[in-house]
Amino acid sequence: xxxxxxxxxxxxxxxxxxxxxxxxxxxxxxxxxxxxxxxxxxxxxxxxxxxxxxxxxxxxxxxxxxxxxxxxxxxxxxxxxxxxxxxxxxxxxxxxxxxxxxxxxxxxxxxxxxxxxxxxxxxxxxxxxxxxxxxxxxxxxxxxxxxxxxxxxxxxxxxxxxxxxxxxxxxxxxxxxxxxxxxxxxxxxxxxxxxxxxxxxxxxxxxxxxxxxxxxxxxxxxxxxxxxxxxxxxxxxxxxxxxxxxxxxxxxxxxxx
Numbered sequence: 001x002x003x004x005x006x007x008x009x010x011x012x013x014x015x016x017x018x019x020x021x022x023x024x025x026x027x028x029x030x031x032x033x034x035x036x037x038x039x040x041x042x043x044x045x046x047x048x049x050x051x052x053x054x055x056x057x058x059x060x061x062x063x064x065x066x067x068x069x070x071x072x073x074x075x076x077x078x079x080x081x082x083x084x085x086x087x088x089x090x091x092x093x094x095x096x097x098x099x100x101x102x103x104x105x106x107x108x109x110x111x112x113x114x115x116x117x118x119x120x121x122x123x124x125x126x127x128x129x130x131x132x133x134x135x136x137x138x139x140x141x142x143x144x145x146x147x148x149x150x151x152x153x154x155x156x157x158x159x160x161x162x163x164x165x166x167x168x169x170x171x172x173x174x175x176x177x178x179x180x181x182x183x184x185x186x187x188x189x190x191x192x193x194x195x196x197x198x199x200x201x202x203x204x205x206x207x208x209x210x211x212x213x214x215x216x217x218x219x220x221x222x223x224x225x226x227x228x229x230x231x232x233x234x235x236x237x238x239x240x241x242x243x244x245x246x247x248x249x250x251x252x253x254x255x256x257x
Contacts, residue, residue: 017246028239032232039228046221056081056213064153067123067195075158075193081213086195087151088117090125094186095142096169098177103129104212109138111208112177112194113145114186115152122186124179124194125152128208141172146204154195155213 059082067086070079091114098110108131115125127145132138159178160167167174167181174182179190196211 017250020246021243024239024242028235031235035228035232035235039225039232042221042225042228046218046225049218049221052077052080052214053218059083059156060213067117067156068119070156071123071191071193073192075156077158079156079193080158082156083153083198084156084195085151085153086115086117086123087149088115088123089149090115090145090147091122092145092147095145096172096174096182096185097139097142098126098174099138100175101129101211103209106131108132110177110211111142112174112182113142114188114190115150115195121191122188123191124177124182125154126157126177126194126196126211127200127204128197129211130208138173143206143208146200146202150204151201152195152197153199154197155211157194157196159193 055078059080062082064083064085067084070082070084094114096112098112101108101110103110106129108129110129111127113125113127114122117123130139157177159180160176161178162176164181167176167178169182169185177194179192179194183190197208198210
């Protein structure tokens, strides 16, 4: 729709401006709704980060519990990073390499091995993180698991969520750690959740290191939320400024006629 009929860009005195304003208002309202929702999404992420940080701090200072005191029908976010103790025998015939992992600023992989516990149940154990050299691919087989009875002190972890093709192992390789999905590749069920090794007795040696808890920071979620709210305010103010500019231009055009 043509709104201007002069080289100076002044609105035509005979042309109504309200259709233009309505169209702009619809656009601005849509943008404001999107920006506000994005702002609240960042605030929700911030609250989740704070809850996670609180859980990490509380559990890291809590005494070590027997694993059966924590593992039940489902491990939740509130259970994460509690330290537990569990004894059993590794099933070295069924191991998995978790690709595309990071730990303490390094990129690499993690090794999963089921543990047959003393009560006969099977618990998935993350034996640790290995660094992948930049000039090498991920390993396709896991290093041998310790044999005989072992005792583990480790962190409680909940199942990771994501697409099924990333959670179900293929030829011993997987991208997400989800005990329910990994159990599909095993001849027995797994307890929900898993344990990340901190201490292993007797020591197994090798190059694997414990997976460290996340840093207790709030990230940039608050600043991002403020930015989205500012964008929504700027869009609303911009609409008002544009309408006032059109009105002034209309009045100037009438004054020149």
